[in-house]
Amino acid sequence: MRPTTALFASVLASGASAENYLGFNSGATLPDYSAKFKKDFEAEFRTAQNLENAPGTFNAVRLYTNIQAYSETDPTEAFEAAIETNTKILLGVWASGTSNIDNELTALKKAIDKFGTKFTSLVIGMSIGSEDLYRDSETGIKNKAGVGAGPNVIVKFINDYKKAVANTPLAGVPIGHVDTWDAWTNGTNKVVIDAVDWVGVDEYPYYENGKGNNIENSGQLFDRAFAAVEGAVGGKPIWITETGWPSSGPTWDLAVSSVENAKYYWDEVGCRKLFNKVPTFWYNLRDSNPDNEMKFAITSNLSTKPLFDLTCPTTFQTTATMTSALPSSTDASSTGSNGGSSSTGSSGAASSDEAIVEGSATGKAVSAVAVLGLTLVAGLFALF
Numbered sequence: 416m417r418p419t420t421a422l423f424a425s426v427l428a429s430g431a432s433a434e435n436y437l438g439f440n441s442g443a444t445l446p447d448y449s450a451k452f453k454k455d456f457e458a459e460f461r462t463a464q465n466l467e468n469a470p471g472t473f474n475a476v477r478l479y480t481n482i483q484a485y486s487e488t489d490p491t492e493a494f495e496a497a498i499e500t501n502t503k504i505l506l507g508v509w510a511s512g513t514s515n516i517d518n519e520l521t522a523l524k525k526a527i528d529k530f531g532t533k534f535t536s537l538v539i540g541m542s543i544g545s546e547d548l549y550r551d552s553e554t555g556i557k558n559k560a561g562v563g564a565g566p567n568v569i570v571k572f573i574n575d576y577k578k579a580v581a582n583t584p585l586a587g588v589p590i591g592h593v594d595t596w597d598a599w600t601n602g603t604n605k606v607v608i609d610a611v612d613w614v615g616v617d618e619y620p621y622y623e624n625g626k627g628n629n630i631e632n633s634g635q636l637f638d639r640a641f642a643a644v645e646g647a648v649g650g651k652p653i654w655i656t657e658t659g660w661p662s663s664g665p666t667w668d669l670a671v672s673s674v675e676n677a678k679y680y681w682d683e684v685g686c687r688k689l690f691n692k693v694p695t696f697w698y699n700l701r702d703s704n705p706d707n708e709m710k711f712a713i714t715s716n717l718s719t720k721p722l723f724d725l726t727c728p729t730t731f732q733t734t735a736t737m738t739s740a741l742p743s744s745t746d747a748s749s750t751g752s753n754g755g756s757s758s759t760g761s762s763g764a765a766s767s768d769e770a771i772v773e774g775s776a777t778g779k780a781v782s783a784v785a786v787l788g789l790t791l792v793a794g795l796f797a798l799f
């Protein structure tokens with residue numbers, strides 16, 4: 416009986432992983448750091464599914480943790496909201512700043528026991544970790560991106576998770592890890608590639624300072640990084656777990672935040688390259704990190720009428736060659752980050768794969784920071 420069930424589950428899972436999910440990311444807290452509850456998640460999921468002129472139904476969500484904010488091992492109320500709205504769930508386990516993922520696994524098991532297949536049938540994947548390798552990399556450390564975890568830790572947690580769900584309906588759900596694109600092209604991290612069923616990639620051309628990151632080049636920068644990951648992961652399916660362009664906030668090297676540019680990026684990266692072609696979790700439906708001056712939300716207040724028209728164009732601006740690909744005068748104060756890119760910038764920046772490989776999601780760690788802070792808070796609570 417068991418082998419049959421396991422086989423059936425894995426057939427289901429592999430069938431499911433071929434689907435090109437459309438969704439957004441959802442953190443555990445609101446912009447004032449208060450916990451999101453079922454009603455908050457439900458409002459997000461309903462808006463996502465009803466966005467005007469969307470190029471498909473955004474009925475999937477990527478979560479960063481199984482744990483309800485400020486709780487120790489209670490399952491996130493996002494699960495109940497997902498059940499209520501029939502939203503597909505890409506689960507996440509927070510894997511940095513901890514020696515084990517026991518609380519994450521306890522919360523998950525509680526949800527399986529409480530909701531059964533109403534919950535498990537919605538789960539499309541599990542990511543063990545989020546940008547842990549980036550935060551632990553040279554660039555991440557230079558950017559003070561926060562506490563990360565190395566490749567061996569991620570692989571250990573993947574194995575811990577596999578053991579924990581072995582006899583549950585989640586046994587066949589495909590396992591991934593989410594990281595910035597340049598973490599996947601770093602050979603030291605190959606053990607993680609070997610350990611996962613799919614590769615989750617966070618890609619932000621906006622943050623690629625020193626590479627000619629003006630909006631007109633965003634499509635090419637995205638494509639180059641995507642191709643570099645494809646070249647590194649040996650045919651494992653790629654899921655784009657975060658990407659987007661801010662509609663407001665400071666300029667980042669040549670990258671200007673504006674609603675117009677957010678729309679350009681939606682068209683040239685989302686419509687041209689991703690939607691209905693690659694499993695995609697856009698960043699984002701709503702902002703949740705007040706510390707990030709860049710605002711990525713495509714709605715101002717969960718209105719189903721977004722900041723810009725989501726209609727996909729039928730022709731695109733992105734061509735094979737980049738415009739103004741010359742390295743710009745990287746303003747160190749704007750980033751504190753890409754010293755590496757300015758040093759290789761002289762090679763012609765975006766035309767050099769090396770420069771691309773040195774790129775990072777820099778400011779991107781911000782989405783993770785809120786979650787990490789939360790995890791630390793939860794950890795503190797656990798001490799009392």
Ligand SMILES: *[C@@H]1O[C@H](CO)[C@@H](O)[C@H](O)[C@H]1NC(C)=O
Nearest residue numbers: 548552553554566601603604
């Ligand atoms: C490559 O990955 C390893 C392990 O994650 C990390 O220690 C190292 O800093 C990374 N290299 C660069 C250039 O970021």
Ligand SMILES: *[C@@H]1O[C@H](CO)[C@@H](O)[C@H](O)[C@H]1NC(C)=O
Nearest residue numbers: 714715716717718720721722
């Ligand atoms: C929400 O934002 C939309 C436009 O994005 C606007 O039309 C609407 O009035 C706003 N609603 C509230 C309650 O602020």
